[in-house]
Amino acid sequence: MSPTSVPSDVTALRDRVRRLRPFAGFLARRVLIAVLLAWGITLVTFVLTNMVPGDPVAANLGQRALGDETIVAQWRAEHGLDKSPPEQYLMHLQALLHGDLGMSQQSHRPVGDDLAEFVPATLELAGVAIVVSLVLGVAFGMIAALRRDRPADHALRMLSLIGISVPTFWLALLAFYVFFYRLQLTPGSGRVDPGLGAPESVTGLHTVDAALAGQWDVFASALGHLILPALVLSLYTIALLTRFTRSAVLEVLGQDHVRAGRAKGLPRRVILRSYVLRSALVPIITVAGLAFGSLLSGTVLVEAIFAWPGIGQYAYKSATTLDLPAIMGVGLVVGIVYLVINLIVDVLYGVIDPRVRLR
Known part of the structure; x- marks a missing residue:
């Protein structure tokens, strides 16, 4: 490699980095926006799901179990429904950060x-x-x-x-x-x-x-x-x-x-x-x-x-x-x-x- 080739290679590399810098900034902004929107999705899904009319206790427990207040209270506590909505959302968000989406009530699987x-x-x-x-x-x-x-x-x-x-x-x-x-x-x-x-x-x-x-x-x-x-x-x-x-x-x-x-x-x-x-x-x-x-x-x-x-x-x-x-x-x-x-x-x-x- 000739001595004159090194500066030209360095200049070419600098020009390439200079051209890629706007794209890197563009991509970083989009990723940051996506992360913020992902947090917004967790909030929206939680709010809309909890606004669904109907009682999940009645949908998942039989008529005989619904008449037993102890079973109903135990089921609500087990699924976190005995807490306030903000507490439920914080628990949901903490579980999501650990990769836990909860337990399905119909399949009894994660x-x-x-x-x-x-x-x-x-x-x-x-x-x-x-x-x-x-x-x-x-x-x-x-x-x-x-x-x-x-x-x-x-x-x-x-x-x-x-x-x-x-x-x-x-x-x-x-x-x-x-x-x-x-x-x-x-x-x-x-x-x-x-x-x-x-x-x-x-x-x-x-x-x-x-x-x-x-x-x-x-x-x-x-x-x-x-x-x-x-x-x-x-x-x-x-x-x-x-x-x-x-x-x-x-x-x-x-x-x-x-x-x-x-x-x-x-x-x-x-x-x-x-x-x-x-x-x-x-x-x-x-x-x-x-x-x-x-x-x-x-x-x-x-x-x-x-x-x-x-x-x-x-x-x-x-x-x-x-x-x-x-x-x-x-x-x-x-x-x-x-x-x-x-x-x-x-x-x-x-x-x-x-x-x-x-x-």
Whole structure:
């Protein structure tokens, strides 16, 4: 290495650090905001859960036990309901800091263990749904924008309108009846065939766990059970992304830098990838992030129809039995998921558009 190369390397390193410093500050601010919002979520979930009408004692104890004041007092003391709401919240917050979400009153297991069992099922379903939605929604939106006011554009806009308008629960019932009951093209309910059994749990995602274990028959069964509910769940998001992508791409196509790229004689694929799609990604990412959070928190009816043992079913059973620790655990998980998604979206904003992180 020549003596003159060291200063140039040091200068290049300093320039790189100087360029990364605004992004580091941008990321630190977003993480700090996320931490504060996480604390706010714990407070909101606690307040809303305790405002639910109904008596958890009556929902969890039988009629004979309700007539015994000693049993009722013991049950309230055991679950901390004999203390004031501020004391209950402080106890709840202290337990959360130690990773304790409480004991479920319906399963008599730690809420954390229940969520570790049910959340991966919903993540698998919602994850496949959002991937399908992104691929098809962005592709359809690009085609509609590039074929503006042509038959393909009109057809895709009509399909997207239908996808937004059709209720998901009705579509799930119709798809289950047609493809499983009538045509027998897809497997029945559940995550795998009963004769095969679930693979050994590593990630909780049956397709991933079966592939890691080399159980390809279980993998094929899990994938077959996953396809239909994921497609049903993704229809609304596909339609939404199609409309937003079309609108965003049409707006970008009329901007000066796209015209300049065309004037330079750049290939069409380069203009679409580097100029149009990159500029249109910010609104697309926003919609995709919100849609993924909605998929995680809105799968109750789809999970019920396809007997999918996810967080939606767990939340429904917890609400019907007034299982307060489980309800707060589900609310906390859904809130944290939204926080993480929003943080990822904010970081992607900074990566895609440097102007965002410099504000």
